[in-house]
Amino acid sequence: MNIWLLEIEAHEQRYTRQWRDHLPGQLERAALDRGYGDVRVRVVSGDAAEQVTTPGAFLNFAATNRFKSSQIITVARAFECGEVKAGDRFVITDAWHPGIIQIRYMADLLKVPVEIHALWHAGSYDPWDFLGRDVADKRWSHSFERALFHAIDVNCFATQFHIDLFKRVLGVADDRRILRTGWPMEYLSETLAAHRGVGKRDLVLFPHRLAPEKQVEIFRDLATAFPNHEFRVCQESALSKREYHQLLAESRVVFSANLQETLGISLYEGLLCGAVPVAPDRLSYTEMYPSSLLYPSAWTESGQAYRTHRAQVIERLGNVLSNPTSETVLATATARLQAEFFTATNFYDRLFAPRERL
Structure with missing residues (x-):
C-alpha cells in the first residue's frame, strides 16, 4: 500500500522543516506497529524554489500555489500511469489544498478508491486567520472549505476549539469525517532533549510569526517595563532551528x-x-494549558484592552519572572500536552485501520 504524503513547504523557522525530516519515518513506524508491513511512503514535494515570505504569513500566497500545483501534477501523473492503487491513502499535511478536489475527482472518475486524510491548520472559517481576516467576500472561501471537508475522508483537527469553530462557521455536522488528534510531533521531545538543563538567563521570548493576530506590539511595550530583562522577537532574526x-x-x-x-x-x-x-485564556490554549499558566483573555483581546489592563499584565509577567513556577506544574502540563496534542496516535490508528470510505 502506498501512503502519498503531500508535504508543506519546508521552512527553517517553522515546524514544516522538521516534518520533512521526521514525518515519513514516523508514518512507516506507525504502519509497522499496526501490522502493515507493505507500506511505502511516497513523499510528494513541490516546486521548492526559495520564496520570500508574505508579510503576516509564513507562506508566500503566490509561491505556495505554485508549490501545491506542482504537487498535483506529480499526483496526476501517478494516477495516469497506474501508480496510484486502490486502497492507497493520501496524507495532505495542509488541508487548505486545491489539489484535494483534483485527487477526489481522479479517484472517483477513474474508479480508483483511495482515502484522503488531511490536517486542518486554519482557514477562512477562523476570523483571525489571514484568510478569515483578509478575504472580504467569504462566500467562495467558505464554499471551498465545505467542498474540501466533503472530499476528505478524515478531517483532522488538533483541538476541540477548532472543530467547534469549523462546524459553527461552515455549518457542517458530519462528525464521522472529523478526527481530533494530536499533531505528528513525537520527535520534539527527543529533539529538544539536548537543550534541557541549559542555564537560564533573564530572557523573555516572542516565538510567533510577525502577523497582526499575534499582537507583537504588546510584547514590545511590555519590554519597556522590564529594563533588566532581554525581550526578543525570534522572527526578527534569521535563526536556524538549533539557534x-x-x-x-x-x-x-x-x-x-x-x-x-x-x-x-x-x-x-x-x-x-x-x-x-x-498566554491568554482563550483559543486552543484554554483546553491545552492549566489555568495557572494563563492570564484573563480580556487583558489582551485588543490593543485598547491591553492599554486598559497593562498594569495587570505587567504584574502577572513580573510574578512569573520573580517566582519560579512549580516544576510539578510544568512537568504535568508537559506530559499532558505530549500525550494529547503532540502525539498523533489517533491519526495513525485511523490511517492504518482498514475500513470502507465514509
Whole structure:
C-alpha cells in the first residue's frame, strides 16, 4: 500500500522543516506497529524554489500555489500511469489544498478508491486567520472549505476549539469525517532533549510569526517595563532551528497575546526546554494549558484592552519572572500536552485501520 504524503513547504523557522525530516519515518513506524508491513511512503514535494515570505504569513500566497500545483501534477501523473492503487491513502499535511478536489475527482472518475486524510491548520472559517481576516467576500472561501471537508475522508483537527469553530462557521455536522488528534510531533521531545538543563538567563521570548493576530506590539511595550530583562522577537532574526531551540532553552518565559492560534507549538517547545508559557485564556490554549499558566483573555483581546489592563499584565509577567513556577506544574502540563496534542496516535490508528470510505 502506498501512503502519498503531500508535504508543506519546508521552512527553517517553522515546524514544516522538521516534518520533512521526521514525518515519513514516523508514518512507516506507525504502519509497522499496526501490522502493515507493505507500506511505502511516497513523499510528494513541490516546486521548492526559495520564496520570500508574505508579510503576516509564513507562506508566500503566490509561491505556495505554485508549490501545491506542482504537487498535483506529480499526483496526476501517478494516477495516469497506474501508480496510484486502490486502497492507497493520501496524507495532505495542509488541508487548505486545491489539489484535494483534483485527487477526489481522479479517484472517483477513474474508479480508483483511495482515502484522503488531511490536517486542518486554519482557514477562512477562523476570523483571525489571514484568510478569515483578509478575504472580504467569504462566500467562495467558505464554499471551498465545505467542498474540501466533503472530499476528505478524515478531517483532522488538533483541538476541540477548532472543530467547534469549523462546524459553527461552515455549518457542517458530519462528525464521522472529523478526527481530533494530536499533531505528528513525537520527535520534539527527543529533539529538544539536548537543550534541557541549559542555564537560564533573564530572557523573555516572542516565538510567533510577525502577523497582526499575534499582537507583537504588546510584547514590545511590555519590554519597556522590564529594563533588566532581554525581550526578543525570534522572527526578527534569521535563526536556524538549533539557534532557536538554544534561545528557548535559555529563556525564562515564552509569551503570547495571540488572537489566532492553531496549536501553539512554540509554547510547547518552550515547556520542553524549561521555559514558562504566559498566554491568554482563550483559543486552543484554554483546553491545552492549566489555568495557572494563563492570564484573563480580556487583558489582551485588543490593543485598547491591553492599554486598559497593562498594569495587570505587567504584574502577572513580573510574578512569573520573580517566582519560579512549580516544576510539578510544568512537568504535568508537559506530559499532558505530549500525550494529547503532540502525539498523533489517533491519526495513525485511523490511517492504518482498514475500513470502507465514509
